[in-house]
Amino acid sequence: MPQDPSSKLDWFDAATRRLRSVAEGLKAPENQELEEVKSRTLIVVRTRWILLLFVGLYCLLAGSFFYFSRFGFFLSPSQQVLLFAALSAVVSYNLLLQFGIERIACCFRFLNFLQIILDLVLVTVLIHTSGGAASWFWPVYLIVTIEAAFLIEERRDVWFVGLCGGALYGEILSLEYFGLVPNVRMPFVEQKLHHDPLYLVLTWLWVSLLNAAMVAIASYLMTVIRRETVAVRDGEERLSTFLDTANDLILSISPDGRVLYVNEAWQRTLGYSAEEAAAVSFFDIIHPSSREQCCSEFKRVFSGDALGPLEAVFTAKDGRLVIVEGNLTCSDSSGDSPVIWSICRDITDRKHAEEQLYRLAHHDTLTGLPNRILFMDRLQQAKALANRYQHQVAILFLDLDRFKIINDTLGHPIGDRLLQQVAHRIVGCVREVDTVARIGGDEFTIILVNVDNPEDVKKMGQKILKTLAAPFLIDTYELFVTTSIGVSLYPTDGESLDHLVKKADIAMYYAKGEGRNNVQFYSPRMDENADKRLLLETSLRKALDNREFRVYYQPKVDIVTKKITAMEALIRWEHPLLGLVSPGEFIPLAEETGLIIPIGEWVLRAACMQNRQWLRQGLPQMRVAVNLSGYQFQQKNLLETIRGILGETGLSADLLELEITESVIMQNPDFAVSVLNQLRDLGVHISIDDFGTGYSSLAHLKRFSVNTLKIDKSFVRDVEINSADAAITTAIIAMGNSLNLKVIAEGVETEGQLSFLSDNNCDEVQGYLFSTPMPADKVAGFMREYGGMVEAG
Numbered sequence: 001m002p003q004d005p006s007s008k009l010d011w012f013d014a015a016t017r018r019l020r021s022v023a024e025g026l027k028a029p030e031n032q033e034l035e036e037v038k039s040r041t042l043i044v045v046r047t048r049w050i051l052l053l054f055v056g057l058y059c060l061l062a063g064s065f066f067y068f069s070r071f072g073f074f075l076s077p078s079q080q081v082l083l084f085a086a087l088s089a090v091v092s093y094n095l096l097l098q099f100g101i102e103r104i105a106c107c108f109r110f111l112n113f114l115q116i117i118l119d120l121v122l123v124t125v126l127i128h129t130s131g132g133a134a135s136w137f138w139p140v141y142l143i144v145t146i147e148a149a150f151l152i153e154e155r156r157d158v159w160f161v162g163l164c165g166g167a168l169y170g171e172i173l174s175l176e177y178f179g180l181v182p183n184v185r186m187p188f189v190e191q192k193l194h195h196d197p198l199y200l201v202l203t204w205l206w207v208s209l210l211n212a213a214m215v216a217i218a219s220y221l222m223t224v225i226r227r228e229t230v231a232v233r234d235g236e237e238r239l240s241t242f243l244d245t246a247n248d249l250i251l252s253i254s255p256d257g258r259v260l261y262v263n264e265a266w267q268r269t270l271g272y273s274a275e276e277a278a279a280v281s282f283f284d285i286i287h288p289s290s291r292e293q294c295c296s297e298f299k300r301v302f303s304g305d306a307l308g309p310l311e312a313v314f315t316a317k318d319g320r321l322v323i324v325e326g327n328l329t330c331s332d333s334s335g336d337s338p339v340i341w342s343i344c345r346d347i348t349d350r351k352h353a354e355e356q357l358y359r360l361a362h363h364d365t366l367t368g369l370p371n372r373i374l375f376m377d378r379l380q381q382a383k384a385l386a387n388r389y390q391h392q393v394a395i396l397f398l399d400l401d402r403f404k405i406i407n408d409t410l411g412h413p414i415g416d417r418l419l420q421q422v423a424h425r426i427v428g429c430v431r432e433v434d435t436v437a438r439i440g441g442d443e444f445t446i447i448l449v450n451v452d453n454p455e456d457v458k459k460m461g462q463k464i465l466k467t468l469a470a471p472f473l474i475d476t477y478e479l480f481v482t483t484s485i486g487v488s489l490y491p492t493d494g495e496s497l498d499h500l501v502k503k504a505d506i507a508m509y510y511a512k513g514e515g516r517n518n519v520q521f522y523s524p525r526m527d528e529n530a531d532k533r534l535l536l537e538t539s540l541r542k543a544l545d546n547r548e549f550r551v552y553y554q555p556k557v558d559i560v561t562k563k564i565t566a567m568e569a570l571i572r573w574e575h576p577l578l579g580l581v582s583p584g585e586f587i588p589l590a591e592e593t594g595l596i597i598p599i600g601e602w603v604l605r606a607a608c609m610q611n612r613q614w615l616r617q618g619l620p621q622m623r624v625a626v627n628l629s630g631y632q633f634q635q636k637n638l639l640e641t642i643r644g645i646l647g648e649t650g651l652s653a654d655l656l657e658l659e660i661t662e663s664v665i666m667q668n669p670d671f672a673v674s675v676l677n678q679l680r681d682l683g684v685h686i687s688i689d690d691f692g693t694g695y696s697s698l699a700h701l702k703r704f705s706v707n708t709l710k711i712d713k714s715f716v717r718d719v720e721i722n723s724a725d726a727a728i729t730t731a732i733i734a735m736g737n738s739l740n741l742k743v744i745a746e747g748v749e750t751e752g753q754l755s756f757l758s759d760n761n762c763d764e765v766q767g768y769l770f771s772t773p774m775p776a777d778k779v780a781g782f783m784r785e786y787g788g789m790v791e792a793g
């Protein structure tokens with residue numbers, strides 16, 4: 001049944017009031033009784049001050065009146081001394097009790113009796129000095145009896161005190177009656193009165209009976225009060241037990257932050273005892289991160305606002321952070337002493353679990369980087385900030401080149417560690433405000449914020465390429481990784497975040513097509529490329545079955561003799577719709593899809609068969625050079641495949657040349673050494689293709705069993721005009737010579753390039769200057785024609 005919220009509040013208010021009284025009354029059980037006696041004694045001390053004040057005041061006034069009246073002052077000096085002594089005695093022990101109560105706590109029972117007896121004596125002296133039987137002070141006996149009932153628990157003792165009062169009164173009356181003590185001569189009072197037994201007995205009886213009645217009434221009332229006190233205390237104890245056995249953390253604080261009460265769960269969780277908690281300020285326990293919020297919530301709750309559940313962080317005694325969730329309520333918010341009650345739960349574990357879940361949901365478990373979800377979220381924020389501050393945002397899409405090879409050949413644990421190290425290096429390249437995320441196997445994305453100039457993005461991309469170029473040392477492996485980076489810019493390349501990521505992805509594929517290890521900015525023309533890529537990808541799967549591949553051949557020429565030493569097999573794809581597709585476009589695609597293995601095997605077989613056929617046709621003996629993709633190079637059965645094809649086609653191993661790019665070899669040099677050794681044992685000729693673009697050093701080269709270094713055409717192209725390219729080319733030639741390796745330059749198009757290479761002792765050349773790649777059936781004609789030219793030359 002739904003509860004009325006106001007009744008809930010009433011209940012809570014009552015409970016908090018109760019809790020407050022518990023908080024104030026909560027002390028160690030063994031001290032409780034003593035504390036009660038002490039507090040009762042102090043009450044009596046205070047009431048005695050009041051009584052003394054009034055009695056003193058009255059005596060002063062009465063004395064003054066008499067002094068200036070026709071009667072004059074009636075107390076003799078000895079009586080004045082007696083009164084003064086009695087009053088001084090009472091004032092002294094009252095002072096003693098007031099200020100020395102802590103030190104005399106051990107003998108309270110005795111002291112209580114003593115002070116009551118002394119009070120009785122004072123009253124008796126007062127009665128005597130104020131006229132004895134005619135004194136108006138006899139009702140003070142009744143007050144002392146009430147005091148006795150209040151201080152002394154045993155009813156028998158209270159009766160005893162009451163009797164003492166009556167007895168002392170009777171005593172003083174009799175002493176005065178028999179003249180053993182001189183009467184104080186009171187004005188208005190007949191002297192005979194002190195000698196009238198009937199009057200004295202009746203007065204005594206009246207005072208004694210009233211005293212007895214007072215004993216009975218006061219004892220009864222005190223019994224009732226005590227019973228109720230016990231009931232209240234029992235209730236409080238039950239409540240306190242309930243509070244202490246509660247799992248919730250309960251705390252009450254004063255407006256100035258004093259801790260008034262903490263339950264056991266609170267003490268256990270935060271490590272403070274109740275006394276320690278009472279000694280510190282609540283604002284010291286609150287962690288700085290929550291302090292401001294707590295202070296403002298306090299203000300609101302003091303002003304009577306009802307608050308919803310709150311979260312705060314406490315600092316435990318040992319420095320741990322404890323996160324709590326709960327409610328704040330103010331008891332007596334409009335009164336003089338408002339108290340805040342907080343009932344809360346320790347949700348630290350839950351929070352950590354939530355954080356963990358959040359981390360798992362938003363981070364990549366392998367690298368700890370944000371995952372796609374968090375990346376998109378950050379991108380959204382970056383976009384908002386860019387709009388606000390009129391900046392640009394750059395999205396970089398990175399894909400590691402040929403990562404699959406490492407994963408497949410060295411196993412996933414090595415691949416995973418490589419990814420971790422790559423992630424670490426990329427993070428080291430960007431600013432703190434930027435975001436690096438891992439959104440797929442070997443795909444990373446970066447958000448660069450506050451971009452003013454796309455040139456800066458380019459520099460950043462190149463910095464990443466450079467950082468990743470240094471070898472990765474994992475276990476005993478030295479791995480080389482390159483990456484292709486695509487970039488899109490917000491708002492230049494569009495508004496939609498998904499499209500921006502897609503465009504960076506398209507640019508990344510474009511970078512792959514451009515020979516990998518480079519940075520490309522998205523441009524709309526790349527969309528065509530992406531569409532074409534999709535078309536190529538779907539038709540590539542059927543191309544082998546449909547016999548759409550062709551092999552073209554390009555001669556390699558000895559620079560001195562001008563003789564053709566080899567024919568390089570270069571694949572072509574005759575696409576039914578797109579026409580002749582160059583290998584630069586579809587080889588990366590074939591590598592990604594794994595189709596490179598059957599395609600590469602097909603080229604190898606076709607080239608070997610073709611060489612065999614040329615031999616049969618009577619063409620001069622020459623090698624056929626076949627490009628080996630990185631994926632083929634890592635294949636475990638590579639040796640068997642080559643051996644099988646050589647056996648199948650009947651081609652001698654020394655007439656086969658394999659071209660492996662420098663970057664493939666350098667990706668995992670140790671592995672490359674063992675494969676190259678096996679290939680050398682097989683007897684095939686080995687060339688390192690695209691030499692100069694990778695990162696091999698002389699030390700590496702010495703370990704590789706290769707025959708030829710093939711200088712990349714990018715150096716050859718400008719060898720005549722670019723001194724750096726010329727220097728690299730001559731350095732490669734010199735390095736090859738010193739290692740007894742043949743050096744061939746590819747992409748030779750001009751006589752100038754040829755003479756430069758010749759002057760620098762390059763061994764062989766290849767390029768359009770001699771021939772473009774040609775179909776196999778054109779080779780015989782070319783050879784005849786070329787042979788004639790060489791002879792003639």
Ligand SMILES: Nc1nc2c(ncn2[C@@H]2O[C@@H]3COP(=O)(O)O[C@H]4[C@@H](O)[C@H](n5cnc6c(=O)[nH]c(N)nc65)O[C@@H]4COP(=O)(O)O[C@H]3[C@H]2O)c(=O)[nH]1
Nearest residue numbers: 570571582583584587603627628629747748749767768773
């Ligand atoms: N500008 C210029 N270019 C010249 C000149 N002489 C030759 N070329 C071109 O340079 C490329 C040389 O081959 P590559 O470096 O092995 O580079 C090759 C090779 O890495 C790869 N490739 C070709 N066929 C195969 C194959 O059967 N298997 C594998 N795995 N890769 C292949 O595709 C790349 C491109 O092949 P192609 O388009 O045939 O392009 C060839 C060739 O046509 C010249 O004087 N000037």
